[in-house]
Amino acid sequence: MHAAESGRSASDPVAVEVSHLGKSFGGRTAVHDVSFSVARGEVFGFLGPNGAGKTTTVRILGTLITPTSGSATVAGIPLTPENEVEIRRRISIMPEAPGLYRRLTVRENLEFFARLYGLSKRSARIEEALDAVNLGDRAEDPCGSLSKGLRQRVALGRALLNDPEVMFLDEPTSGLDPVAAHDVHGLIDSLRQRGVTVFLTTHRLNEAERLCDRIAIMNTGLQTIGRPDELRHTLFDRSLEITTSAPLPDADLVFTGLPAVEGWQHDTRVTDGTTGYVLAVSDPAQAAPQAVRALVAAGADVLSISEARHSLEDVYLELVEDQEGGSR
Known part of the structure; x- marks a missing residue:
């Protein structure tokens, strides 16, 4: 199975293209010779154990750190130092810890970040973001008074402010109860329907199986990539x-x-x-x-x-249980 192409047509518009990407920190290799592509409007799962290089890859694609080797295109723009500002205009990154100001209200948080990003028509964008994450009735509540699930929805709303073409979501349901996680899943489904490309890192394998069109499994290098059903049939x-x-x-x-x-x-x-x-x-x-x-x-x-039905967990364990992880 060709890692970069499995499960998608060569004619699909590409949102993210990665070619032989590598990153080393001193003598330590975090990401080794990784190549894959993500179609526009796709929910793409990025899985792997701690230390597999997932977060490093996302930080590279999000222009936060530079690769040691290889190349990439993000939102149709080559990943080069001179293009970093333009790429940031077209993407959003939601980290595992959303970093909201708890003394500010939901609306004040969104207003602050909209100003920080230099967005025009801020009021309209804030209302659109509140509506997208179903928080219009909680807009005047301090973020510190919200449950973790609601704060995750605020963070998603913040990530939508700039109307991104590509969203990087890092463990968006980490620590959430099943009801709150289900709400976030619904929001990710709605992003797909709007044509937003979602790059999702998660440790919840059932979540990836439910949400993702295709899945890549990392362990410093790329172990495999494809649709969940395709991976099951290939490995078992x-x-x-x-x-x-x-x-x-x-x-x-x-x-x-x-x-x-x-x-x-x-x-x-x-x-x-x-x-x-x-x-x-x-x-x-x-x-x-x-x-x-x-x-x-x-x-x-x-x-x-x-x-016999093999789960994505079976696929995951088959690929990584006997391998040593790289550097996160």
């Missing part, structure tokens, strides 16, 4: 999981030779008194009906049959 063989009420007298006779079935084994994870089998298959849609017919013909009481 397809299989059927079968549960029967009692062991088959001759399972080999039942399963061997069935169309699209390449092998079978006992499922040792089944410990509730029933019996489990795992069939390695080339085509689950073809193999499942054939297996059911063979089991019924053998007099088996079939309790369940389903294709």
Whole structure:
């Protein structure tokens, strides 16, 4: 699988393009030879263990630090020192710690940052941002009186002030309860609908699986990239999981030779008194009906049959659990 292209068409407009990017701090390599592209309007997940180089990559793309090697284009602009101001006009970065002034109201915070950014039509932009994050009724509340979930929404509103083409969100649901995290997920979905490119770093794998069009897994270098379903199918063989009420007298006779079935084994994870089998298959849609017919013909009481579903967590652990992380 070609890391830079998997899961997207070559004709898709590009929001971020990274080519052989590297960053070293002294003799320590934080990011090594990373290449990928992000389409406009895509929610792109950037995953990896602590020290994998995720934050360093985001800081490079956000013009906060310069790369040691390689090149990049952000919001259609080459990442060079002379273009940094223009890139900053077109992007927003929401760090894990939002850095709001707690004694100021929500509106005063947005007003302060709008002035800091030198934005025109500040009042209109503030109202649009408040509306986008559903905080119009809390605009006059001090930020210190808000829950962490609401403060994250204020931070998202702040990041929307300059109407960015690309938003970098670093752990936007860190420390939030499920209800608050769900609200932030809804806001990210709304950004996608508005055509904003979202570059999302997160440790919540279920969050990435729910939100992201494609996912990259980092560990100093880029380990893989693609759609979640594509990564599952690439890394894991397809299989059927079968549960029967009692062991088959001759399972080999039942399963061997069935169309699209390449092998079978006992499922040792089944410990509730029933019996489990795992069939390695080339085509689950073809193999499942054939297996059911063979089991019924053998007099088996079939309790369940389903294709094995590997989660994004399975993919993640398969790629990084045995590797040493780099530098964050």
